[in-house]
């Protein structure tokens with residue numbers, strides 16, 4: 186819930202406990218809601234209390250911020266440790282990264298379990314990751330298309346009467362409430378050729394079941410309008426509208 190008062194309470198408690206190091210860890214973008222962490226406020230509190238900041242940016246890498254540099258860049262701020270995946274927006278590749286100060290990286294090379302006890306990425310996957318990063322660097326047009334698609338999709342669903350969570354991120358949850366309704370809706374959409382999956386407890390809180398849609402730069406206006414039509418029909422069929 187991005188409760189900054191609570192964060193400050195915890196920082197004070199850590200200081201009072203005599204903590205040697207304090208780190209605030211957060212997702213850059215929260216995967217189930219598509220909401221952004223309040224990084225400028227988090228950074229200000231971190232500076233005030235001498236804490237490090239760590240952002241897991243898996244749902245931002247490649248498309249949020251200038252050149253797809255992620256949520257800190259989106260907010261024109263910086264963090265101490267930034268992690269991302271090559272497996273989501275960068276599609277097809279596998280693996281991820283942790284960027285941070287050299288002492289942190291040195292420590293992780295000795296202590297990070299998956300790093301120590303797993304095989305390295307195979308060369309073809311690494312090559313695909315490098316190729317994907319090149320596409321990201323040159324991807325201003327695709328990013329613009331992505332956010333245009335997201336805006337069109339949000340407006341289309343809102344105009345039909347669906348309840349969305351506010352935002353601009355391409356993760357666009359359609360809120361349905363009860364798990365049963367989310368499952369019925371997924372089935373009714375599947376029947377119409379639109380594949381979605383319902384998310385319900387324990388993945389999201391009870392009573393906040395949803396269908397989590399995600400935009401994609403490759404979808405055409407026609408694709409989106411076809412899917413919007415299916416959402417309208419399915420919504421009426423199952424009583425979500």
Ligand SMILES: *Cc1c(COP(=O)(O)O)cnc(C)c1O
Nearest residue numbers: 212216241243270271272280281
């Ligand atoms: C997907 C995800 C990961 C894991 O990424 P993989 O590349 O699949 O291992 C980590 N953190 C968050 C927030 C994620 O959404």
